[in-house]
Amino acid sequence: MDHLTFFRRRYPNLAVTTHVLNRGRGAFMVRREITDHDSMISGEHDDRTAPFRNRKGRGPHKGRFDRSRRDRHRGGQSGGFGGVPGPRSRLDDIDGDVPMSDGSQDSSGQNRYGPYVRPTRKGDGRFERDRRPIKSGRGGGSRGGERGGGGGGGFGARNRSGWFKVTIPHGKKHDKKWLLTALQNICSVPYTPVQYHVDHNRAHFYVDDSNAATALQKCSHKITDTDGYKVEVHVNGSNPPSFLLSDLKPEQLEHLKQCMAKRFDGSQQALDLNNIRTDPDLVSQNVEVILNRKTSMEAVIKIIEENIPELTSLNLSNNRIYKLDEITELVLKVPNLKTLNLSHNELKSERELDKVKGWKLVELWLNRNPLCEHFKDQASYISAVRQRFPRLLKLDGNDLPPPIGFDVETPTTIPQCKGSCFGSDEIKAHILRFLQQYYSIYDSSDRQPLLDAYHDGASFSLTTPFSSQNPSRSSLGEYHKDSRNLKRLKDSTMRFRLLKHTRLNVVAFLNELPKTQHDIASFTVDVNTYTNTLLSFTVSGVFKEVVADGKSRESTMAFSRVFITVPAGNSGLCIVNDHLFVRMATTEEIRKAFVAPAPTPSSSPVPTLTAPQQEMLTAFSQKSGMNLEWSQKCLQDNEWDFSRAAQIYTQLRSEGKIPDVAFIK
Numbered sequence: 001m002d003h004l005t006f007f008r009r010r011y012p013n014l015a016v017t018t019h020v021l022n023r024g025r026g027a028f029m030v031r032r033e034i035t036d037h038d039s040m041i042s043g044e045h046d047d048r049t050a051p052f053r054n055r056k057g058r059g060p061h062k063g064r065f066d067r068s069r070r071d072r073h074r075g076g077q078s079g080g081f082g083g084v085p086g087p088r089s090r091l092d093d094i095d096g097d098v099p100m101s102d103g104s105q106d107s108s109g110q111n112r113y114g115p116y117v118r119p120t121r122k123g124d125g126r127f128e129r130d131r132r133p134i135k136s137g138r139g140g141g142s143r144g145g146e147r148g149g150g151g152g153g154g155f156g157a158r159n160r161s162g163w164f165k166v167t168i169p170h171g172k173k174h175d176k177k178w179l180l181t182a183l184q185n186i187c188s189v190p191y192t193p194v195q196y197h198v199d200h201n202r203a204h205f206y207v208d209d210s211n212a213a214t215a216l217q218k219c220s221h222k223i224t225d226t227d228g229y230k231v232e233v234h235v236n237g238s239n240p241p242s243f244l245l246s247d248l249k250p251e252q253l254e255h256l257k258q259c260m261a262k263r264f265d266g267s268q269q270a271l272d273l274n275n276i277r278t279d280p281d282l283v284s285q286n287v288e289v290i291l292n293r294k295t296s297m298e299a300v301i302k303i304i305e306e307n308i309p310e311l312t313s314l315n316l317s318n319n320r321i322y323k324l325d326e327i328t329e330l331v332l333k334v335p336n337l338k339t340l341n342l343s344h345n346e347l348k349s350e351r352e353l354d355k356v357k358g359w360k361l362v363e364l365w366l367n368r369n370p371l372c373e374h375f376k377d378q379a380s381y382i383s384a385v386r387q388r389f390p391r392l393l394k395l396d397g398n399d400l401p402p403p404i405g406f407d408v409e410t411p412t413t414i415p416q417c418k419g420s421c422f423g424s425d426e427i428k429a430h431i432l433r434f435l436q437q438y439y440s441i442y443d444s445s446d447r448q449p450l451l452d453a454y455h456d457g458a459s460f461s462l463t464t465p466f467s468s469q470n471p472s473r474s475s476l477g478e479y480h481k482d483s484r485n486l487k488r489l490k491d492s493t494m495r496f497r498l499l500k501h502t503r504l505n506v507v508a509f510l511n512e513l514p515k516t517q518h519d520i521a522s523f524t525v526d527v528n529t530y531t532n533t534l535l536s537f538t539v540s541g542v543f544k545e546v547v548a549d550g551k552s553r554e555s556t557m558a559f560s561r562v563f564i565t566v567p568a569g570n571s572g573l574c575i576v577n578d579h580l581f582v583r584m585a586t587t588e589e590i591r592k593a594f595v596a597p598a599p600t601p602s603s604s605p606v607p608t609l610t611a612p613q614q615e616m617l618t619a620f621s622q623k624s625g626m627n628l629e630w631s632q633k634c635l636q637d638n639e640w641d642f643s644r645a646a647q648i649y650t651q652l653r654s655e656g657k658i659p660d661v662a663f664i665k
Contacts, residue, residue, distance in 0.1 A: 163206055164213035165238035166193070171203025174225060179203065182223045182587060183233070189215035195241045197325060198355070206241045224590070228465055228558065228583030248299055252287045257303050259287075270313035270339070273300065277319070291319040292346070297326040305333040313339035317365065322346035324355040331358040341365040343396070350374070350384050357388040364389060367396040420525040420660070431525055431537055432661045434565075434573045439518050443546075447511050453575055454503035455566065460510075460578045461499050476557070478514050479582045506578065518543040519594045521659045528562075535573065536564045542585050542593045556593050558585040595657055616642055624649050630662035 171179065180193055191212035193205040207213055213235045220233040248256065259281045263272045276282070276289050289296045304311060311334045316327075321342065330337075340356070343365040350371050364385065366372060375381040382400060386392055390403050422428035441449050464476050464483040483489075484498040500506045522541040529536040540560040560581045568574035585593065613635075620642065621631040626649075638645040652658050 162210070163208050163238045163240045164210070165236050166205050166207060166213075166216055167234040167236070168203040169232050169234070170201050172198050172201045174203065174231070176203075179231070180205075182231075183216065183219055186219055186222050187212070187215050188218070191216070198328065199325060206238065224584050224586050226586055228586065230584070248287065248289075248295070252285070253299060253303075255282060255285045255287045256289055256299060257307075260300070260303055261307075264308060268313060269308070269310055270315070271304070271308065271311055272315045273319065274315050274341075275318035291316065292321050292323075294326055298329075301326065301330050301333070304330065309334055310336060312336055315341040316345070317341045318344045320346050322348065324352045328355045331356055335359075337361070339363040342369065344368040347371050353385065353388045359389070360391050361389045362391055363394040364392055365396055420523075421527060422525065423527045423530060427527060427530055427535070428660070429664060430535070430573060431527070432664050435523065435525070435539060436520070436661050436664065439520065442510070443515075443517055445515070447507065450510060451503055451507050453573075454506055454578075455574050455576045456503055457501070458503045458506055458576050458578065459499060459501050460506040460580070463579070463581045465583050476582060476584065482509075515546040516543045517546050520661055521595070521657060522589075522593060523659060523661075532567075534564070534566060536562070538562050542589050544594075556585040556590045558583050558589055613640060616640065620645065626658075626662045627664060630658075 168174070168179065176196060180196070184190075189209070189212045191207045191209055193207065196203070196205040198204075207216065216233055217235040221230040223231040225231055259276070259279055260271065260273070262281070263276075263279075264270070265272075273291070276291065279289075282289055289300070291297050291300065314334075314337060322345070324347070337359050338361060340359065340361055340363070345368075347366070347369040348371055352371070366385070372381065375384065382395060385395060386400070386403070393400055393402070420428075422431065438450070438453055441447060441453075461484045462479060462482050463485050464479050466485050466487045482498060484495060486495065489495055489498070500509050519542050524540045525537055527535070527537045538560060540558070542556055542558050544556055562577075562579045563573075563575055564577035565573040565575050617628060617632055617635060620626075620635055621628050623646070624631060624634075626634070634645045634649055635642070638648060649658075
């Protein structure tokens with residue numbers, strides 16, 4: 001059956017018209033015009049001379065001409081197997097100009113090359129791209145769906161395995177419990193994290209629920225860490241976690257368990273897994289345990305966790321281990337380990353030891369690992385290892401000098417903040433009065449009156465955290481552009497320009513900063529230095545920016561400000577140096593922010609009241625001990641109900657949510 005008959009039968013809606021274009025010496029060129037009766041689309045072209053123009057590799061069709069010659073040498077037509085043309089190649093042949101002899105072929109038995117025929121070999125990138133289905137919408141392409149990347153439509157339709165990998169860039173610096181708890185708190189769908197682990201600086205875990213995967217993706221940039229940075233969350237479709245694809249079958253796992261039982265010394269709580277791959281008991285049962293494979297190591301760790309969590313000594317020598325990522329999980333599961341043998345392995349960097357430094361080891365073996373060759377002498381080698389394991393007494397079988405330590409255990413957590421430290425009640429009164437006046441003006445619509453707070457030769461500087469990201473994309477963009485962070489700023493001229501001198505320049509700059517509302521109840525004050533002629537103190541807290549209509553923005557920021565002051569007037573303070581540090585507030589700071597009522601800045605602390613209200617205000621101030629402004633605020637918030645206001649006051653007072661500034665009279 002010739003091509004023309006084939007197409008008339010297979011595509012009844014197509015009309016094929018053949019026109020003789022040229023004839024000479026027994027050969028002729030035809031143009032076939034194919035018309036779809038439904039769409040009425042037709043196409044034609046004439047390429048009689050194209051193959052000859054490109055015979056030496058010049059012209060726009062060089063690549064395709066070369067491919068055609070290669071295809072002919074292979075003895076097959078593009079798009080088929082074994083020389084049989086595929087349906088796509090037949091379609092392309094019909095649509096192009098076909099050179100023909102009386103026998104329709106040249107002397108070699110091959111059709112002439114048509115330069116406009118699209119090659120259909122799998123390796124041709126352009127054809128493969130053209131064949132891919134195209135979907136509308138963000139991330140709608142099929143390739144993106146296979147990866148499970150971001151995009152509309154949810155994750156479920158794009159991931160056949162049902163598993164998703166959650167990645168937190170820079171997750172290594174976060175505590176695992178804190179990170180998972182924070183995600184659970186804001187994720188709209190409950191989920192169970194599977195196989196949490198750290199790889200380089202990233203933290204990963206898996207979930208097997210598409211709804212949870214979508215909800216976790218939405219958690220990105222919703223959590224703020226202790227350094228004030230937003231936590232990113234990336235979610236991608238994934239194969240099942242490795243432990244679900246274990247190379248070991250249940251009966252093989254039982255053989256491994258029996259083998260480990262024979263290698264365990266109960267009297268010493270010691271497990272010897274030296275060169276376990278060649279153990280006769282495992283070899284005879286065709287069980288292959290290779291501890292530099294993730295699945296094998298996880299199987300061993302699971303057996304240890306379930307059967308010998310009191311383990312104190314572990315020998316992993318001669319197992320070609322090149323990283324300790326999987327062993328990290330064992331640190332929490334076997335907390336009493338004192339002796340670890342990692343000799344005769346493939347550990348290349350001392351940084352691998354950071355993954356197991358949670359163990360309080362007293363004996364460690366690392367000899368015959370490549371990392372041992374990186375140190376210039378034995379002293380630097382011992383120093384690097386002891387930085388990770390300060391209690392180490394023996395290294396590679398050699399005794400070490402006893403470590404220098406303290407009688408008291410080093411605290412494992414940061415002690416809870418004890419609040420402000422003033423030094424004396426007199427200094428406390430001065431500082432609280434100053435802060436109340438300063439921030440009352442700072443949070444108002446006009447900061448010009450702050451001129452009275454600064455010395456003529458005062459200086460001011462602003463700093464934001466160092467970040468590698470584009471400052472314009474940060475929520476601190478308004479502060480980043482004037483940040484004098486010396487880690488980021490190397491130009492001495494720019495450093496000097498960003499340091500504001502004289503009170504006029506300082507207050508002019510403060511007027512340019514965004515309008516704010518500070519939570520005075522969040523303030524913590526620490527006095528650094530005080531003498532008869534100098535008082536230096538640091539105040540920290542949170543604030544919100546206020547937009548033009550007087551409403552606060554959603555984002556909450558934290559600040560720390562160092563004031564260096566000198567005495568001025570009657571018990572007043574005059575600022576000679578002011579340093580402001582601004583960062584994004586942490587999740588915990590945001591949760592506690594603006595809980596207690598804050599007084600509205602006013603030029604008159606006690607506006608005009610009715611006689612009964614004035615009498616109630618005086619009585620409430622005497623009983624509570626608060627000044628008139630805060631007493632009035634409490635009564636107003638409770639609609640001048642004395643009993644209810646007293647109840648709310650007692651509750652907030654017991655919770656420590658009323659700041660010291662409320663009691664300054």
